[in-house]
Amino acid sequence: MRVGLVVYGPLDDRSGGYRYDSELVGGLRAAGDDVTVVSLPERPYRKRLRDNVTAVRRLRALDVDVLLQDELCHPSLVGANALLDDETPVVSVVHHLNSLERFRAWRRHARRAVETRYLRSADAFVFNSETTKRTVAAVTDPDPSVVAHPAGDRFASFGAPLDDDEIRARAADGPLRVVTVCNLEPRKNVDGLLRGLARARDDWKLTVVGAAVDADYADSLSALAVARGIDDRVTFAGRLSDADLAATLRESHLFALPSHYEGFGIAAVEAMGFGLPALVSSAGGASELVTHREDGFLVDPTDPAELTDAVAPLCRNRRRLQSLAISARDRFLAHPTWDETAATVRSFLLDIVGGAD
Known part of the structure; x- marks a missing residue:
């Protein structure tokens, strides 16, 4: 099968969506498929709209059976798809809708109009969660489609998943060590995490791992930590190598990322492989991964008190932490691997290609 994939910029693992695409390409190629990656320029939103003409030229030049x-x-x-060859099915890989992010009303309305028009131009969809499928169903028919959850097994060579003895020994060690892994941007709600932790009187430490994609927001987080008097307990580690990130996850007790919206949450899956209960947002697809109070917590991202109420008892009750941690590891073991996710998507694409003949 000949497959094209359109992305912005280089195909790398800088964030969840890019990692998903990268793992998918790797799985398709391992199965013998010929995958051509088309990299479009990363520019501000308005300038991206101008790239439809050049996108048409580049995509028409592809000789593929299906275009992801x-x-x-x-x-x-959004305008390019209408000008492509109708014989080549277009499959949109949807991680989350941009128009669901926190914009001013007029901007959100404008982006939703553009995004809806694009979604209606696709022939089929790959969704990272049932939740994401429902958001698309609100604006267009989401079928034919397949839901293929992101995996988290990329740290197998670094000792994940942890065994019971490792988890038990770590649970009793030192202050509660919380870690978050994300690009530093407002949607990720690291400020809400800081506010929630600042309310906890018990002993804890937080490591924030991730690139400052929004410099002003990253600066505001440092200022917030100082203002709340917790700067001595918060470490901004920046982006880490896989080895250093694995070491950080192995040493931590709890993963926390109460995003305002998350299509699914690859970082949470990866953390659960290290036996970290996942404290994540109830807004989005995390409920398809985390069972509240069994292997993590689902909290309202707008209410720091919910985060405090989840974290504070774990600072004192390490038996409870240990139980949650083992359950989180077990949930990881039951989750699909990247090979299985890629195989699910590939099977769907073969059906689409066959149906297009």
Whole structure:
């Protein structure tokens, strides 16, 4: 099978969506498929709209059986898809909708109009969660489609998953060590995490791992930590190598990322492999991964008190922490691997290609 994939910039593992695309390409190639990656320029949203003309030229030049498009690229494809060869099915890979992010009303309305038009131009979809499928169903028919959850097994060579003895020994060690892994941008709600932790009177430490994609927001987080008097307990580690991130996850007790919205949450899956209960947002697809109070917590991202109420008891009750940690590891073991996710998507694409003949 000959597959094209459209992304912005280089295909790398800088964030969840890019990692998903990268793992998918790796799985398709391992199965013998020929995958061509088309990299569109990363520019501000308005300028991306101007790239439809050049996108058409580049995509028409492809000789593929099916064309995958990361939905993130919708501004550059919203007009292009209507001008492509109808014989080549277009499959949109949807991680989460941009129009669901926290914009001013007029901007959100404008982006939703563009995004809806793009979604209606696709022939089929790959969704990272049932939740993401429902958000698309609100604006267009989401079928034919397949839901293929992101996996988290990339740290197998670094000792994940942890065994019971390792988890038990760590649970009793030192202050509660919380870790969050994300790009530093407002949607990730690290400020809400800081506010919630600042309310906890017990002993804890937080490591924030991730690139400062929004410099002003990253600066505001440092200022917030100082203002709340917790700067001595918060470490901003920046982006880490896989080896250093694995070491950080292995040493931590709890993963926390109460995003305002998350299509699924690859970082949470990866953390659970190290036996970290996942404290995540009830807004989005995390409920498909985390069972509240069994292997983690689902909290309202707008209410720091919910986060405090989840974290504070774990600072004192290490038996409870240990139980949650083992359950989190077991949930990870039951989750699909990247090979299985890629195989699910590939089977769907073969059906689409067969149906297009």
